[in-house]
Amino acid sequence: MKPSIDQLLALIESKEEELIQLTQALVRIPTINPPGDYYGDCIELLRSRLEDRGFEINIIRAEGTPGDDEQYPRLNIIARKEGSRPGPCVHFNSHIDVVPPGLGWDEDPFEAKLIDGKIFGRGTCDMKGGLAASIIAVEALLEWMPEYPGSIEISGTADEETGGYGGVAYLAEKGWMAVPRIDHVIIPEPLNKDRICLGHRGVWWSELETFGKVAHGSMPFLGDSAIRHMTAVLDEFEQKLFPSLQQKVTAMPVVPEGAKQSTLNINSIHGGLAEGFAGFPAALVADSCRVVLDRRFLIEEQLSEVKLEVLSLLDGLMKSRENFSYSLKDLFEVVPSMTDQNAPVVQSVARGISRVFEREPEYVVSPGTYDQKHIDRIGKLKDCIAYGPGILDFAHQANEYVGVTDMVESAKVMAMATYELLSGEQAE
Numbered sequence: 001m002k003p004s005i006d007q008l009l010a011l012i013e014s015k016e017e018e019l020i021q022l023t024q025a026l027v028r029i030p031t032i033n034p035p036g037d038y039y040g041d042c043i044e045l046l047r048s049r050l051e052d053r054g055f056e057i058n059i060i061r062a063e064g065t066p067g068d069d070e071q072y073p074r075l076n077i078i079a080r081k082e083g084s085r086p087g088p089c090v091h092f093n094s095h096i097d098v099v100p101p102g103l104g105w106d107e108d109p110f111e112a113k114l115i116d117g118k119i120f121g122r123g124t125c126d127m128k129g130g131l132a133a134s135i136i137a138v139e140a141l142l143e144w145m146p147e148y149p150g151s152i153e154i155s156g157t158a159d160e161e162t163g164g165y166g167g168v169a170y171l172a173e174k175g176w177m178a179v180p181r182i183d184h185v186i187i188p189e190p191l192n193k194d195r196i197c198l199g200h201r202g203v204w205w206s207e208l209e210t211f212g213k214v215a216h217g218s219m220p221f222l223g224d225s226a227i228r229h230m231t232a233v234l235d236e237f238e239q240k241l242f243p244s245l246q247q248k249v250t251a252m253p254v255v256p257e258g259a260k261q262s263t264l265n266i267n268s269i270h271g272g273l274a275e276g277f278a279g280f281p282a283a284l285v286a287d288s289c290r291v292v293l294d295r296r297f298l299i300e301e302q303l304s305e306v307k308l309e310v311l312s313l314l315d316g317l318m319k320s321r322e323n324f325s326y327s328l329k330d331l332f333e334v335v336p337s338m339t340d341q342n343a344p345v346v347q348s349v350a351r352g353i354s355r356v357f358e359r360e361p362e363y364v365v366s367p368g369t370y371d372q373k374h375i376d377r378i379g380k381l382k383d384c385i386a387y388g389p390g391i392l393d394f395a396h397q398a399n400e401y402v403g404v405t406d407m408v409e410s411a412k413v414m415a416m417a418t419y420e421l422l423s424g425e426q427a428e
């Protein structure tokens with residue numbers, strides 16, 4: 001007779017101390033990205049732990065991806081545990097990189113101190129706490145159910161914080177994180193323990209440059225200021241583009257509320273004299289001005305329309321403004337991704353949440369992108385969500401932390417969902 005789900009949940013509770021220690025051990029390896037420090041050490045920790053528990057290990061270096069070199073190899077691990085008979089593959093994907101700690105910490109960001117039921121440190125919430133919770137969830141499940149159909153995978157991947165090209169994108173291209181190899185993916189990003197993140201908005205980053213003609217600053221009429229041309233562009237944005245973006249509201253359940261609209265951030269602006277020079281400026285008319293634009297768009301919008309909005313304003317200026325010229329360069333683009341609420345992984349995690357928290361989950365969409373984009377677009381796998389412990393707002397902040405109870409509870413949800421996805425039976 002199969003032991004009861006209550007026994008599985010109790011088993012996870014009994015592993016609380018182990019979960020704390022694993023989280024601390026992961027956080028104490030400062031895998032700061034950029035540049036991609038200590039990936040090898042973190043992969044080694046995961047390898048030795050999971051190999052000891054009978055996982056088949058693959059360590060994959062994303063050779064030739066941005067930032068990959070001998071000093072900072074982009075290393076990834078996929079650990080796989082095959083069941084006793086054929087069946088689906090449930091995959092937990094966590095990124096092992098963390099953003100630089102920055103200033104303002106009350107504790108050492110890499111000491112992973114446990115204070116009042118919270119572990120503090122860079123990467124606790126985003127997302128080594130989630131990685132540790134998924135490992136404990138899977139280990140408990142394997143103890144509780146040694147015989148199962150299909151397979152379970154746990155991956156630790158590089159470079160999510162810098163676009164995922166040396167991590168999930170590479171693995172999806174090579175078929176590791178793609179159909180038909182895997183069937184269901186849970187990414188334990190910190191989305192709060194009772195929320196299911198179905199996907200994310202789209203992104204278009206671009207660099208816009210206006211051109212002028214250099215001249216002596218005392219006689220600007222002999223030149224043509226690229227900065228004044230850019231001012232005209234920004235004025236068009238203020239008068240026309242920003243108001244129109246405000247009108248676009250999505251039906252996607254994006255959080256926070258403000259991100260339900262289309263948004264544009266002017267990431268940076270530069271024109272004229274080079275920055276970083278401490279001396280007295282030379283009297284020159286700027287012949288170039290550049291802005292970097294960060295446009296986030298909704299599932300209801302097409303990327304081509306998003307670009308056309310900007311292009312039509314620029315073309316209007318070409319007609320109305322003397323000597324106006326520009327170039328527009330795409331830097332990065334991701335289309336929105338949203339998993340169907342009825343997809344198997346969503347449903348099984350939802351049942352886990354209602355069992356553990358005795359309430360229905362909240363379904364959300366992230367304002368920014370994460371590695372789901374690569375699994376969706378490159379790996380062609382739609383049954384993918386983000387679900388994990390930790391509060392989204394604390395990610396990347398000083399004094400980042402993850403709550404121990406949150407990790408234990410979300411590990412319970414992950415274990416129950418994995419059981420359902422593998423066995424095809426509802427957890428009772």
Ligand SMILES: [Zn+2]
Pocket residue numbers: 095126127160189190
């Ligand atoms: Zn993250």
